[in-house]
Amino acid sequence: MLYPRIKLSEDIYWIGTNDRRTSLFENYWPLPNGVAYNSYLVLDEKVTLLDTVSMGTMDSYLEKLKEILNGRKIDYLVINHMEPDHSGAVKAIVNEYPEVKIIGNTKTFPMLEGFYGIHDNLIPVEDGSTLTTGRHTFQFFLTPMVHWPETMVTWDETDKILFSADAFGSFGTLDGGIFDDETNLEFYQEELRRYYSNIVGKYGLQVQKALDKVQGLDIKMIASTHGPIWRSNIPMILDLYRKWSSYQTEEGVVIVFGSMYGNTEKMAETIARAIAEEGIRNIRIFDVSKTHSSYIINDIWKYRGVILGSSAYNGGIFTPMRDLILELEHIMPKNHYLAIFGSMSWGGGGVRTLQKFAENIKWELVAEPIEVKHGPRPADIEKLMELGKAMARRLKADRTH
Numbered sequence: 001m002l003y004p005r006i007k008l009s010e011d012i013y014w015i016g017t018n019d020r021r022t023s024l025f026e027n028y029w030p031l032p033n034g035v036a037y038n039s040y041l042v043l044d045e046k047v048t049l050l051d052t053v054s055m056g057t058m059d060s061y062l063e064k065l066k067e068i069l070n071g072r073k074i075d076y077l078v079i080n081h082m083e084p085d086h087s088g089a090v091k092a093i094v095n096e097y098p099e100v101k102i103i104g105n106t107k108t109f110p111m112l113e114g115f116y117g118i119h120d121n122l123i124p125v126e127d128g129s130t131l132t133t134g135r136h137t138f139q140f141f142l143t144p145m146v147h148w149p150e151t152m153v154t155w156d157e158t159d160k161i162l163f164s165a166d167a168f169g170s171f172g173t174l175d176g177g178i179f180d181d182e183t184n185l186e187f188y189q190e191e192l193r194r195y196y197s198n199i200v201g202k203y204g205l206q207v208q209k210a211l212d213k214v215q216g217l218d219i220k221m222i223a224s225t226h227g228p229i230w231r232s233n234i235p236m237i238l239d240l241y242r243k244w245s246s247y248q249t250e251e252g253v254v255i256v257f258g259s260m261y262g263n264t265e266k267m268a269e270t271i272a273r274a275i276a277e278e279g280i281r282n283i284r285i286f287d288v289s290k291t292h293s294s295y296i297i298n299d300i301w302k303y304r305g306v307i308l309g310s311s312a313y314n315g316g317i318f319t320p321m322r323d324l325i326l327e328l329e330h331i332m333p334k335n336h337y338l339a340i341f342g343s344m345s346w347g348g349g350g351v352r353t354l355q356k357f358a359e360n361i362k363w364e365l366v367a368e369p370i371e372v373k374h375g376p377r378p379a380d381i382e383k384l385m386e387l388g389k390a391m392a393r394r395l396k397a398d399r400t401h
């Protein structure tokens with residue numbers, strides 16, 4: 001036996017893989033702690049495989065799969081989600097087990113054909129369809145846009161396990177502990193929200209609908225395709241998803257600056273000081289040239305106040321700040337207060353672009369924008385302090401005690 005047997009129940013096995021080599025998820029989001037691709041195998045009268053793994057970790061996956069199958073064939077492959085971090089091994093599975101029947105929905109199969117040229121042995125399911133494999137009866141619920149249009153979840157009525165695709169997933173590998181109560185969850189705290197905000201956050205409404213759909217189920221375990229399997233903290237993870245998908249934020253301010261020579265940074269520091277003097281304790285300042293938007297967006301998901309400052313650059317906005325605001329306009333987080341500031345050397349462009357961003361994102365502006373020429377002077381410092389105080393006052397007005 002090369003691989004430990006990791007069981008969710010008497011006949012369900014975790015056969016996922018850990019990826020510590022890939023630097024960027026979707027070739028964009030940093031993976032300093034790696035990521036796990038979870039796949040599950042059900043050895044019932046009929047054998048069912050739920051999702052697969054990324055192509056890069058396929059070798060050990062297939063080895064593990066065959067070892068646990070011990071000569072049995074796979075009868076059904078359930079594809080809850082077609083993104084290649086989970087469907088990367090589908091082609092190899094079909095090559096190895098050509099009679100496997102593939103379960104998906106009408107949105108799954110065109111992707112299966114398009115990505116992998118697979119169009120045979122397909123069993124389409126609808127919202128609420130069931131499949132009995134012996135001891136187990138599985139029910140399928142369509143959860144479009146959590147995270148792609150074809151995404152669905154599979155409910156094991158027998159063992160009360162929700163195979164939830166990307167939902168409730170986290171960045172970070174599974175370093176020995178596979179279940180939530182086998183890990184120190186502090187490690188996953190930031191990575192859970194970073195995963196949610198970066199990958200699924202755009203689809204808050206659809207996440208709410210999916211949560212409504214599974215609300216009545218007597219869930220004993222949530223088996224996502226990334227991160228720990230939830231069995232001891234199910235109310236916590238459901239609450240977090242309710243909170244994040246309804247854009248509930250905490251008191252705090254994320255200040256992001258784009259600065260070439262330090263003047264805009266100096267302005268950011270001044271604003272932050274004023275906010276601290278007003279009694280706000282959660283203040284984070286990021287240099288947009290240094291910190292990947294992944295982490296900035298993660299903190300914006302947490303804190304209600306956002307203050308963006310940029311220098312001008314070639315008549316427009318400083319390029320790294322442009323990238324951040326494009327990403328924010330794409331994801332469209334809600335329920336934030338905004339203030340903007342910046343500097344210019346001749347014609348401006350930074351603050352002008354941030355003002356357009358403010359119109360698009362529709363967050364509540366708490367103060368008039370401030371733009372200084374060259375560097376802040378004493379009168380500007382006073383205005384910046386006022387801007388910081390305005391943000392702090394707006395946040396404190398939300399306090400209930």
Ligand code: FEO
Pocket residue numbers: 081083085086147148166225226
């Ligand atoms: Fe983990 Fe949307 O794929």
